[in-house]
Amino acid sequence: MPPLSYRSPKTEVRESKIHGCGLFAKADIARGEIVAIKGGHIVDRETLRREIMPRLGPVEIQIDDDLFIAPVNADERDLSMLYSNHSCDPNIGLRGEITFVAMRNIHAGEELTHDWAMTDDDDYSVECNCGASNCRKTLTGKDWQRPEAQKKYAGYFSAYLAAKISNHSRAAGTELT
Ligand SMILES: C[S@@+](CC[C@H](N)C(=O)[O-])C[C@H]1O[C@@H](n2cnc3c(N)ncnc32)[C@H](O)[C@@H]1O
Numbered sequence: 001m002p003p004l005s006y007r008s009p010k011t012e013v014r015e016s017k018i019h020g021c022g023l024f025a026k027a028d029i030a031r032g033e034i035v036a037i038k039g040g041h042i043v044d045r046e047t048l049r050r051e052i053m054p055r056l057g058p059v060e061i062q063i064d065d066d067l068f069i070a071p072v073n074a075d076e077r078d079l080s081m082l083y084s085n086h087s088c089d090p091n092i093g094l095r096g097e098i099t100f101v102a103m104r105n106i107h108a109g110e111e112l113t114h115d116w117a118m119t120d121d122d123d124y125s126v127e128c129n130c131g132a133s134n135c136r137k138t139l140t141g142k143d144w145q146r147p148e149a150q151k152k153y154a155g156y157f158s159a160y161l162a163a164k165i166s167n168h169s170r171a172a173g174t175e176l177t
């Protein structure tokens, strides 16, 4: 079966200090370059929680309030996984909803991480193991609402979250600059 997701040939999956396996640069990557594109099936939250996560674990990315992209069976799991871990000091972000690009020039050997604040609007709260000096320690599914995250990740939020942020700031009369 062909891969469902795309991982740049400049990347490799190997053991990570953050968690399990991570996605790493095996060559220098320039700012703006595509690092990975998530593929799979489009599923709703209920299907994800009830049918997919119990069998396959955390394999999805969120693409709208109630929509996610994920593999749906064990054969598809590795074909869909990007293996990008979360970091509070990330080096990749979103272009659209499924395409991950480098937010800065990245050196060979660096782990490729995104901040879940860029993709998630959910109700979880989990301990972070990213090890960054600016680590938030506790991650929540509402971190996209944090003003510092909105400033830091402007241009790199998933498109559905960018739309929410722009609607919220318009409603509050505080358009981000
Ligand atoms: C899509 S997986 C990423 C790949 C994963 N490391 C693996 O080996 O399958 C996301 C899961 O990795 C773990 N994870 C990733 N980043 C983390 C972090 N900064 N702190 C704690 N757990 C993390 C969590 O268990 C999360 O549900």
Ligand SMILES: [Zn+2]
Binding pocket: 087, 088, 089, 128, 129, 130, 131, 132, 134, 135, 136, 137
């Ligand atoms: Zn962290």
